[in-house]
Amino acid sequence: xxxxxxxxxxxxxxxxxxxxxxxxxxxxxxxxxxxxxxxxxxxxxxxxxxxxxxxxxxxxxxxxxxxxxxxxxxxxxxxxxxxxxxxxxxxxxxxxxxxxxxxxxxxxxxx
Amino acid sequence: xxxxxxxxxxxxxxxxxxxxxxxxxxxxxxxxxxxxxxxxxxxxxxxxxxxxxxxxxxxxxxxxxxxxxxxxxxxxxxxxxxxxxxxxxxxxxxxxxxxxxxxxxxxxxxxxxxxxxxxxxxxxxxxxxxxxxxxxxxxxxxxxxxxxxxxxxxxxxxxxxxxxxxxxxxxxxxxxxxx
Numbered sequence: 001x002x003x004x005x006x007x008x009x010x011x012x013x014x015x016x017x018x019x020x021x022x023x024x025x026x027x028x029x030x031x032x033x034x035x036x037x038x039x040x041x042x043x044x045x046x047x048x049x050x051x052x053x054x055x056x057x058x059x060x061x062x063x064x065x066x067x068x069x070x071x072x073x074x075x076x077x078x079x080x081x082x083x084x085x086x087x088x089x090x091x092x093x094x095x096x097x098x099x100x101x102x103x104x105x106x107x108x109x110x111x
Numbered sequence: 112x113x114x115x116x117x118x119x120x121x122x123x124x125x126x127x128x129x130x131x132x133x134x135x136x137x138x139x140x141x142x143x144x145x146x147x148x149x150x151x152x153x154x155x156x157x158x159x160x161x162x163x164x165x166x167x168x169x170x171x172x173x174x175x176x177x178x179x180x181x182x183x184x185x186x187x188x189x190x191x192x193x194x195x196x197x198x199x200x201x202x203x204x205x206x207x208x209x210x211x212x213x214x215x216x217x218x219x220x221x222x223x224x225x226x227x228x229x230x231x232x233x234x235x236x237x238x239x240x241x242x243x244x245x246x247x248x249x250x251x252x253x254x255x256x257x258x259x260x261x262x263x264x265x266x267x268x269x270x271x272x273x274x275x276x277x278x279x280x281x282x283x284x285x286x287x288x289x290x
Binding site for chain 2 (some may be wrong): 002005007008009010016019033035036039044047048089091093
């Protein structure tokens with residue numbers, strides 16, 4: 001989940017979207033709110049700016065379930081400002097550490 | 112995010128819609144917020160407003176400083192009391208915990224979704240000996256015992272790095288219990 005903890009009725013708090021979640025809606029016969037359903041299913045990434053889209057083999061995306069074991073992945077990182085560091089963490093352990101990604105360019109990292 | 116906190120003007124959903132259009136934000140879930148006994152926006156908890164591609168659904172933040180703050184989505188009514196803990200004015204029984212908030216959110220009543228909001232303030236390891244007491248008291252147990260628990264990873268004033276440090280231990284506890 002992502003939030004800002006600001007107030008609409010105050011003039012000097014962060015903008016309402018300072019922390020936001022980008023969600024893939026989930027529609028099925030049991031859902032009345034596809035956005036909420038997508039949120040609960042983890043079909044999202046949270047950010048204060050950069051776009052991080054992550055996918056694995058066979059089109060698996062965030063919130064989907066995969067088999068255990070080694071997987072190929074693709075990470076796209078796009079930001080309006082330079083990114084000092086990008087870390088890929090697997091099961092709580094640092095797997096890959098990328099540094100100094102330039103702004104306004106989509107970076108695609110594949111394994 | 113909150114609609115009103117007793118600021119300069121009393122905002123309405125239409126005011127938030129303007130901000131959403133400016134920020135290209137499609138969905139907003141402001142949480143009715145209390146200033147101690149003043150339960151601001153209590154009358155619109157559950158209200159839904161839609162304009163074109165923009166949607167606002169009014170939730171609630173239950174703010175026990177001792178147990179940790181909980182954001183509630185998909186509400187039709189407010190949880191009461193709005194705050195409770197040993198160090199603050201008591202509105203009713205002091206024997207409450209966030210488990211009661213989760214029971215309200217899930218069991219029998221309103222089908223809401225509960226999220227621990229702004230949980231970790233520092234970037235480092237949240238389980239380090241000198242900061243471990245800062246983890247909201249019931250966050251780990253609620254995350255393991257409740258069928259669904261949200262975690263506000265990104266917030267304007269707390270640490271996404273420290274909060275992300277909660278996730279893997281949470282999942283490992285769950286895996287141990289499932290096993």
